[in-house]
Amino acid sequence: MSQAPVKLPIETINLVGPDTFMGPELAAIWSEVLGRPVAYGGDVSDGIISDACDVECYTKILDRPVHSYRDFAVELASAA
Numbered sequence: 001m002s003q004a005p006v007k008l009p010i011e012t013i014n015l016v017g018p019d020t021f022m023g024p025e026l027a028a029i030w031s032e033v034l035g036r037p038v039a040y041g042g043d044v045s046d047g048i049i050s051d052a053c054d055v056e057c058y059t060k061i062l063d064r065p066v067h068s069y070r071d072f073a074v075e076l077a078s079a080a
Contacts, residue, residue, distance in 0.1 A: 016054040017069050026069070033073045 021029075027040035058066050 014051065014054045016051070016058060017066050017072070018055060019068055019070075021069060029070050029073050033070070033077045 023040040023042065027038045030038040055066055
């Protein structure tokens, strides 16, 4: 395992996309992509909420639009 020569600062990086989803919507995406039922187990989160600034900042950093969660799910499922 590689380690940095000095302790790195702790920074939170939000994983963002152009859409906002709650658990049931995420389960529906996976059900569609996998072609089988995926159930949402429930939790106490507020969902995956992209801040407009996050999306803007990452678009600039990546020099391209951020990917949608559905595109991520399709790509991950096709790689399996």
